[in-house]
Amino acid sequence: MNIFVCVKQVPDTETKIIPTSDGSFIETASIKWIMNPYDEYAVEQALLIKTTIPEANVTVVRVGSVKDTEALRTAMAMGADEASHVAAGDNLDSYSIAKALKGAIEKTGRKPDIILAGKQAIDDDCLQVPQILAEMFNLPSVSVIVGFEMNGTTVKVKREVEGGALEVYEIATPVVLACNKGLNTPRYASLPGIMKAKKKPLAQLSLADVGVTDADRRVKYSGFKLPPEKPAGKKFDATDAAKQKDVVAQVVGLLRTEAKVL
Amino acid sequence: MANVLVFTELHDGHVKPVTLEILGKLAGQSTDVALIGDISAEQIAILAKNGAQNVHKLKGANLDKYSPEGYANALAEFIKSKNYDYVFGGATSMGKDLLPRLSTKFQAGLASDVVNFTMDGGVFAGTRPLFAGKCLAKVELTGPKPHFVSIRPNALGMTPNPTAGAGAASDVNANAGEIRAAIKEIIKATSTKVDLTEANIIVTGGRAMKNAENFKILNDLADVIGATVGASRAAVDSGFAPHAMQVGQTGKTVAPSLYIACGVSGAIQHLAGMRTSKVIVAINTDPDAPIFTKADYGIVGDLFTIVPILTEEFKKLLGR
Known part of the structure; x- marks a missing residue:
């Protein structure tokens, strides 16, 4: 079984955001980067599946800047088997990121059975990538999941909607699932885990390697500014x-x- | 002038309020509405009054319940049969799930969770918050059409459209196609209140609530003023409230008319999630708590004595 987990590296939630002077993005020099909090639930879910299916391979995939590889190393220290990193700017749009993730997954040569991701990245807050990725792969998807059970090749998941109601889906794999807080309790990386992670394979790719160009951009951002103070x-x-x-x-x-x- | 389609969700047979916010803001464009299922003549009249030229009711097998694939397939087929420049929808639970899949069927872009926009010369330019509202950016769309936009509920406000539309209703034969992920069952929420993201008034409890039982005093207050109850991350992480109630960067971003924060210190990630609330009331024992920097009305005092008094005063004022 091939499990892929899409992770993003984002500024820590306590970060004070400062737009650049030309408003093209935010100042990133002094930011402390963390794994997107929702992605931790996705990594944990992959590892929980692996405890019941030990032969399962868990590969984490990330698109983003090369400043550090904190998110991928954390995921491997938690127990993921290997990682792929597509080097790119930190302000790509969702469509380009999804296309790059698809390319990186295909580069491994393994067909995905389950693709997990956080329901949203807490930097651009778009809530788009898992669903775009599912459509690009022509796979079913369920987003904002807070419950997961697996029986053979069928998964039963609970999706949280407005007001806390839950929609229950039963789907045959392959499937894309976008995870919410409450799904599980992410483990901390152990010290031996951190040591082992250093030796796990980390593939380095460029956007060109995964077939993404500037023409794939669909959403353009400009004029980053602080909201008006009250x-x-x-x-x-x-x-x-x-x-x-x-x-x-x-x-x-x-x-x-x-x-x-x- | 652009040709625009607004997809509306139905809730108990009514169009969602965010649809009317969108229609009002689209004044001057040629605007149709699409929905899946059926609605009353009365609801169609409301859409027409707000500028809808045509109201397309998509009907077909396997569309009685939402499914990401079924809805996306049905809408994509319909949209391909027309010539829309833009497709708008609400950034609701369904919109957030559906619109990325739908837009990708056109290899098109989606500007999500937009809080304001213009259509100068029939071209969309929006504003959306990033980093949970710690900053704002201008957002524009490029690439294949139609372009997709999702609008955050409660953000635009209700601006009446000066020009009514014809509101010509028609049935469209829709095809749900293959549905691999279908809803087997819906587990109803224990609360019947509107969701935090759509609530007009929110009462939030923080770490100072001390335990889950104490949320009762917030529920009592909420019942009097018709509010939805939320919680800070500290309260959720301490097990006082479920994550569905969390307001902040790793919870829900909210924009009610009135936000009452009780025993919430005001961590950066919490302020990010509620700062666009129109009026903020904060109750905290610490006069230096950061929440007071965002509060229109700050009350320095113990929430356990202040909140019950507040409930009584609201009762008097509202005659309840």
């Missing part, structure tokens, strides 16, 4: 028990008369 609001001290009722009544009154939201 003017400072009003702050009320309600630490004194005697004043609490008056303060709250005042705020509720302002919500109606000043903010006009009630």
